[in-house]
Amino acid sequence: MTSQRMIVHNVYFRLKDRSPAARAALVAACRKYLPNHEGVVFFACGELCDELAREVNDRDWDVGLHLVFVNKASHDVYQKTPAHEQFIAENKQNWDRVRVFDTLTVGEET
């Protein structure tokens, strides 16, 4: 058993076309290009949860992407994969704002 510091990679997309169809299209693209890479131990994506609207909720986005990598090296490889670049090329025209939040975990047993 080894202790690894995982990378939790959260991306929040605000879209130019914020329609349900445009949101669903980006979710489908995330599912197509992003989960299937070495070192990905968790993947999820989806639309803003409309029911959660407390004052503390930042709701200025449309689609969230959540990946956990086993370590930073696998995250770095993922960023340069053709699939990731293809995902950006096909979808960036509808991105109004992209915010990325990366957490380096304190160490998990793997």
Next chain:
Amino acid sequence: MWMVIFLAAAPTLSLSPEEIIVRNLPDAAAAARTLRVYVEPYQVGQPAVLGQVRLQGKTLHFAPRFGLTPGLTYRVEAGTFRQSITVPRPQRKPSTRVQIYPSGERLPENLLRFYLYFDAPMRRGEVYKHVRLLDEQGKEIDIPFLELDEELWDPSGRRLTLLIDPGRIKRGLKPREEIGPVLEEGKSYTLEIADSWHDAEDVPLKATVRKRFKVTAALTSPPQMNRWSLSSPSDRLPLVVTFDRPMDYALAQRLLYVTNARGEPIAGTITLSQNETVWSFTPTQPWTYGEYRLVADTRLEDPAGNSLARPFEVDRLRPIEKKIPVEKQSRTFWVTKKDKDQ
């Protein structure tokens, strides 16, 4: 001599909640080693879906690491076998409802727009197939709405604006002269929203909705803010504003607000009631004693398109007043200690 020919069943794909299942592959054990799954539409170089392959007899089971996504199509390849399968979206019962504004049962002859508020995002395109305006005999009015290629949806896909053809509202324009107005004073009509309309998840509306209304005289003068009555709010009680007429449901929530004496907006909740004649504002934090302002953007309109700045129909024969347009109007009100003690 008889010869018996065994026809091998063709390979097939099916789904379980967690897996893609491949049956009848000629050499399932070999196929298990080469099996790849991709999300359609497939492109060369696309990574295969991560997952585990399990061989059970002659049947292959593929379990994706991160589950199957409803609505996506998966392409399965194993040797020369290639086939795709779509994960169906869960079927839910029709539940989406619609509310129609203006909510009153008496609407002016020169009504400019209806709003349809849905409680779930709706499918776009072809909306005019599902909306009808009927006369007193139930006969459909011919093309009452301005049918735009770009339908007027809000970003959430929950609110549609239906514009009545302005060419049939404004006097002196050709469509009105030739076809006549859509609505005529004294007559009754029904706006019908059919349950054939599907929401964004492809489920039809819960029920057909019909709004019946009687048409009154055209509303031609602009609303006047100085004729509105304002209550004296206190503590957490709302500011209640009674308009001089019904106002536009959507604009009254966006273009009318409360500020403190320094002009800083006050956070709170707006409700419209009594057929959009009453606007209430409840502050998030209790009122503090002092001066406040009710501020209206002069683009605020009544349902006939008359704004605070000007009426919808302007008589071109009248001289146009040369003055700088006022973009905001306001009314001052106070929250006093006396109010709290009452």
